[in-house]
Amino acid sequence: MLPQSRHRHLVSLIGLCDENSEMIIVYEFMEKGTLKNHLYDLDDDDSKKLSWRQRLEICVGATTGLHYLHTGSARAVIHRDVKSANILLDESFMAKVADFGLSKTGPDLDQTHVSTAVKGSFGYLDPEYLTRQQLTEKSDVYSFGVVMLEVLYGRPVIDPSLPREEEILDPFLEGKVKNEEMKKCLGQNGSERPTMGDLLWNLEFLLQVQAKDEKAAMVDDDLEASVAGSNALVPEDLMVVVANIPLKDLKAGTSMGNVSYGVMSAC
Secondary structure (H helix, E strand, C coil), X not given: CHHHCCCCCECCEEEEEEECXXXXXXXXXXXXXXXXXXXXXXXXXXXXXXXXXXXXXXHHHHHHHHHHHHHCCCCCEECCCCCHHHEEECCCCCEEECXXXXXXXXXXXXXXXEECCCCCCCCCCCHHHHHHXXXXXXXXXXXXXXXXXXXXXXXXXXXXXXXXXXXXXXXXXXXXXXXXXXXXXXXXCHHHCCCHHHHHHHHHHHHHHXXXXXXXXXXXXXXXXXXXXXXXXXXXXXXXXXXXXXXHHCCCCCCCCCCCCCCHXXX
């Protein structure tokens, strides 16, 4: 399936060798490794830390690749294992989606889903797919929503060192959490979620505004940066995208206030 899917935001297959019952697959080298490696457990290595601008660009790149999988051929290709470890970064931090081992062709035009055994990574699995074995493009959307939350808060999906009720919730956000926001960004039903194309449009818009405001106000790229009087977007604005709140309903420069997300097990 991968050789037929050539795109600048999909990891390229360089070569394939199948001899003497041994198969070797060669992919392009991605110098900066996985997105996951740049989000947490950095050991104070500043060279791995991503600015807010870089995080937005990575989300746009990964969404572009996934959107191509969903729409680039007569039948959609569903990745089925979207996670931060499967988003790779080249020498310029351009994101490319990788690992198509679990990918599956999407439903026919007269079907709404593909019935198939559940496969993927725990913590990223679409609950609708997990409980009904009904796979759709919206299953990838759910998984990517989890990735965007990782990007926002720099925390793993599941942290065994924390109590179950805090597995995905940063303790710093205690008292600011609104489970309603989490339910919007990761809807239980696929019909509640945006398409990958919708996500891409919104992310590109945010990136354009971010670039414009950085140039005008010399805004620091750090996730916690804020400049009095500027209209620069802050990390919470990504939650607008994940929650699928229409951008037209927001005024330029407005923050969503105390925006955060709920416990994964509550979804």
